[in-house]
Amino acid sequence: MGENQFLIDSEKLSAADLRIKRRIENDRSARADHMTYMEGMEQIQSDIMEKVLRQMDAYHYEHYTAEDVKRALAKDICGIEEFKALLSPAAEPFLEQMAERAKIETSKHFGNTVYLFTPIYIANFCENYCVYCGFNCYNDIRRKKLNYEEIENEMRVIADSGMEEILILTGESRKASSVEYIGEAVKIARKYFRNIGIEIYPVNVDEYRYLHQCGVDYVTVFQETYNADKYEKLHLMGHKRVFPYRFEAQERALMGGVRGVAFSALLGLWDFRKDALATALHAYYLQRKYPHAEISLSCPRLRPIVNNDKINPLDVGERQLCQILCAYRIFLPYVGITVSTREEKHFRDGIVKIAATKISAGVSTGIGDHESKYEGKKAADTGDEQFEIADERSFDQVYQAITDEGLQPVINDYVYV
Numbered sequence: 001m002g003e004n005q006f007l008i009d010s011e012k013l014s015a016a017d018l019r020i021k022r023r024i025e026n027d028r029s030a031r032a033d034h035m036t037y038m039e040g041m042e043q044i045q046s047d048i049m050e051k052v053l054r055q056m057d058a059y060h061y062e063h064y065t066a067e068d069v070k071r072a073l074a075k076d077i078c079g080i081e082e083f084k085a086l087l088s089p090a091a092e093p094f095l096e097q098m099a100e101r102a103k104i105e106t107s108k109h110f111g112n113t114v115y116l117f118t119p120i121y122i123a124n125f126c127e128n129y130c131v132y133c134g135f136n137c138y139n140d141i142r143r144k145k146l147n148y149e150e151i152e153n154e155m156r157v158i159a160d161s162g163m164e165e166i167l168i169l170t171g172e173s174r175k176a177s178s179v180e181y182i183g184e185a186v187k188i189a190r191k192y193f194r195n196i197g198i199e200i201y202p203v204n205v206d207e208y209r210y211l212h213q214c215g216v217d218y219v220t221v222f223q224e225t226y227n228a229d230k231y232e233k234l235h236l237m238g239h240k241r242v243f244p245y246r247f248e249a250q251e252r253a254l255m256g257g258v259r260g261v262a263f264s265a266l267l268g269l270w271d272f273r274k275d276a277l278a279t280a281l282h283a284y285y286l287q288r289k290y291p292h293a294e295i296s297l298s299c300p301r302l303r304p305i306v307n308n309d310k311i312n313p314l315d316v317g318e319r320q321l322c323q324i325l326c327a328y329r330i331f332l333p334y335v336g337i338t339v340s341t342r343e344e345k346h347f348r349d350g351i352v353k354i355a356a357t358k359i360s361a362g363v364s365t366g367i368g369d370h371e372s373k374y375e376g377k378k379a380a381d382t383g384d385e386q387f388e389i390a391d392e393r394s395f396d397q398v399y400q401a402i403t404d405e406g407l408q409p410v411i412n413d414y415v416y417v
Contacts, residue, residue, distance in 0.1 A: 034232040041245045042204035048285045049247045056278040064088035078331045086327040102329040102355040113410045115358040117165035122146045125176035128238030135171040144367040159192035161395045164412040166193045172201035179207045183214040190215040194412040202249035208256025218260035219253040225270040226278035260294030267316045268302040276324045296336035329355040341389040361398035
């Protein structure tokens, strides 16, 4: 992918785009050093980022050979060096053997179970300018923030479908979606769901502690890309621009008492092999530091967004994605691996038999439209979606598809005592 794939070309800008460009140039956050914490951002003492980035920078995957891959697959325990070999181009001809090994590891640690959840987007206001995201503050979309009554109605509709795990998402705006607002949404969710995750803007330890007290079980944060220089070029303004604060979000969440954390890069933004390495190492080092934590990985690829249907992962095909997931499973056999509705039905149905342990179902990335999607009722006021999904099956359809494959769908395996 070209270095300037998502960058603004000032010679091709419309008048509206030029106004955006000038606003960016005048915004203090756009001029801020992307490696320097902004006011109010908590800085913790941790060496994990340095470890991950050092390994990533030193990874020259073109140096690995077929013999390196064979040795990696022959070992009972996959270490970091073996994982690097399995992510390399040299491993692509061995994808069938990797899949067989991954399937064994998945069965050993998870049996034949597949976990189901659904996301609910409660607001799409955002203060960041991330050029690949449909929610970015300069994208001309319908904005909406659900009130508490609307949140409860949406959650009731989802719960009535049979779902027991939910992931609450917002755009990254403290002003529109305060920590207190998110906390109240979590309290409502606790009335309907057994397991609650959040995917919001990164916050400080005390705020994660508050959200955990409201009922949050796990926290998901996408680093997007682990290349700090590329990260700066993709995040032109807003608090998300600060690379280390985002990197340390999962650790702050664990310090705040949450049970589990999830990691991901958005594959296709940068070199997908290095980003996949960094994602897994981020989880690996944090697990060693916090052995009680439940760890999960996701593997999202770029998807088209409102007003831009050309945003796609140019170098990450399904074969490469399968290689990454199999390598993840062999290296980290105990972690959960989630495959979202960004991927097509045929891929999701296949990968749950090999490496993935969790998939979403009955998904909408818009705001306030679950009732219309689930029950056919016309929604009076909705907000636009973050990205286009590829698998639009309902909860019942996904549940049945998993059953038809001889697997066991799981909607909850956690009991509060």
